[in-house]
Amino acid sequence: MEELQDASIHHTAAKLINTIKTLKNYEPLYENVQKLVCSPSVDRNDMCNTLEEAIKNAGLETEIRNIIFHLVRSKLKPEEKPSQININDPLAYLKRAGVQWDRRVRKSLNAMCSELKMASQGQPRISTDRDELLSKWDELSNYTIDLANYRPVYAPKDILDVLLSLKGPTKAAENTEFVQVPKWEFSHISLPVKNLFELRNHYSDLLRTESYAGSSDMNLQCQRVLESKHAPLCQHLLRKGNTPAPYRGALWSFVLGSHVNSFDIEHWNRLKANVLATDHIVDKLVFKDIQLTASNDDQYFVFEDVLYQVLLCFSRDTEIAQMIQFEHYPIKGKSYEAPPSGVVPFHGICMFAATFCYLFDSPINLYFTFRAFYIRYCHRLTTINTHPQGIVSICLLFEKLLQTHEPQLWSHFRELQIQPIRVVFKWLMRAFSGHLPPDQLLVLWDLILGFDSLEILSIFAIIILSFRKESLMQVNSLDSIEAILADLSSVQVLPLVQLALSRD
């Protein structure tokens, strides 16, 4: 057993080393180590020890530790080989649904292309258009294009309808007898989700009374942790849920490993050049989405122009497609091309980015932190997948918590034949962006990053329903329920989440 563990550590280490060598920051890192080797502090006769000491003193050790922290979190998952699909996998149908959904979305994008006579992989931008786009790059709200024929490819409602129609392998036959009862529960999906006890364990830091540190104390802690540059310490600090606004951007960048290096600036410039050179249908969809959402939002409209830049570059970023872990399942039929980023823009995608406008002034800094957050979290919420924090699991968790801890509300919804998930789905899929006021949304996302989990979304959705239970029990239609839940401007994240976790 020990041997096995030992072997696995060696295996992991070997894998890590190989992966580090492929990273963009490997080269500058290696150069720095080389410089250290030449420095007088490194003794040729005691190379190993003195170099290690020198690496520590130069702060490179922290940098390497952070790199490993990010790698272990994201890139070292066992790779799934698409050819070897286990037929007995109880989640096979879910994976298939995910792949089918992805294909459907791409197909619909391609259909829009042919309808509007645009090349699905973009076409060279005509020079007058390119000049205009370039001259208005910092004020893209003044770049006018006719968007009348464009509409978002999909909205939360579309993905919800697919989720609600998911049929497990055993469930299919049973339901035919009860046509009256809507098929709306996720409980047949055999994804493991935590119960309240397990959640309480996971979020135990939130329930500690000592976490109510005074704000001046918290400022000091933030300064110290940021000086240490340790990503895991930064992450830990976010768990308190009372991060002072001035330190948030820096803390998030450490946790997500999204500090901007010179090669990142080059990357951004290449993305921009690509936007200027190619006219792609996603550009129109990006403009359409921002105009439908952020431009009309009294919390975010001021950032409209930054958002155009960020999302246009996002659409061209092929690194996103490489970093996102797509699930595989062999399905028959034609496959369709996706935009360079692999992400088909949906209704509300820009609201994920809008949140970051309160943290970063420069579009470049904003871009890389948003991109890292998107890849790690938003992607799981906007595609159908089997990830324990994917949208399906988050819905299932919500449903189980509601059934167990709000039985009254549960049966009320049941009597009305309204799926409770319908009322909260857009909150969950958008991680509350555009629904909570920015100061509270940032606290919620602090907790997502601090605990590295999206489960907080379900917990928070439940407690909002609990808080408005009395009003909810008095109404009988979906419209009235939605009206009761429409305004979240007075909601305070931290006390509510603490309450949700500590109740019986």
Added chain:
Amino acid sequence: MTQESIRRSNASYSNMYGRVNQNMTHERMKVYFCTDLDKSVLVNNFEKRGWSQVSADDDWNFYWAGVQTCRNIFSVDSGYRMNDNQMINHFPNHYELSRKDLLVKNIKRYRKDLERDGNPLAEKTDVNWSGGGCSTRYLYLDFIPVTFVLPADYNMFVEEYRKNPQSTWIMKPCGKSQGAGIFLINKLSKLKKWSREAKGAFHPQIAKESYVISRYIDNPLLIGGKKFDLRLYVLVTSFRPLKAYLFKQGFCRFCTVKYDTSMTELDNMYVHLTNVSVQKHGGEYNSLHGGKWSVQNLALYLEGTRGKEVTDRLFGAISWLIVHSLRAVAPVMASDRHCFECYGYDIIIDNNLKPWLVEVNASPSLTSTTVTDRILKYKLIDNILSVVLPPDGVPDVRWNKIPSADALGNFELLIDEELAAQEEAQNSQQNKNSKSMGGNRWK
């Protein structure tokens, strides 16, 4: 929301026509209000308190008046004398603060007075312009852009202009509001041309009018590339002693067009003026947010992107500016105990995060442009009422005008000279032998 307000305004009409009991056996309990403005944010708030509407000729306790009505009531000719249970929402000579030329005159006099008294607040410093000129500025009281009244101060203006001929100046008619009649000048010749035309037969009305000309803030703080100004609400319940409160829910008003200093844009007023009444005529006005962004969001953004210290310093400087502008007019204000006033302060922040007072409005708009705006203005009126009224809710000039902490709502105390003096007296009694440390933070 809208249905509710329609129902409420219907109710107010039925009250109006249903006539109010004139016998007034419960005069001390029942409050009668009168308003010149038929705004639902006002009427809903009055009716929520169980007040009844009467006409201006009836006996009223609370009058939300237009400035002209107020002037008439206080004029010697009217012979109207208010009793102890009456309140009105303007000071008789509020124009000392709200007229652009008088505001400047009062602030200049205030600074001179302090200087003469050798007050350290009036310390001065030199500013060197890139063109080689040099101007003298107050170190702590430099919160309005350099301003002259035209035609009276024309020669002084030319002298200042020559020190830095690159700068742009903004001309505003003294008596107008909401951005009317404003234009920019970057060449002296343009001003001369204007003055010749104004004296011509075609514009007799302009000839009589005086203008203020101010150095244009050409380095405004831009957010998302856009220019904005701040609209803050300040409630004054007394000028002597000065009692003033700041409403925490102000907002930023954004230009809908991108900011650009190139000359071709100099005539596009949408770029330069942030008044909603001007912006509404721009092609890109958005009726969902109306170009308004809350001060809370501004603070969140500035803390997140610039840090806490500079943000705190900015908001501290804004409070400082408001208090000193009020102190500047306090000696000339008729501080009638029946009066209170809610001022709309317009402030521009430059890219060094320094706030500049642009103007003060004595009748800030109560028209709601968006749902959020409506909620805000309803709250504003509600909070004003609870600050200006004694705890029993009946207007009474004999009350000491010291509201409880609960009554403040979203207002925060800027300054209460009476309270400050009381505290100082207490402190000096406690430390009779030790030297008193300079109590009031505004001194």
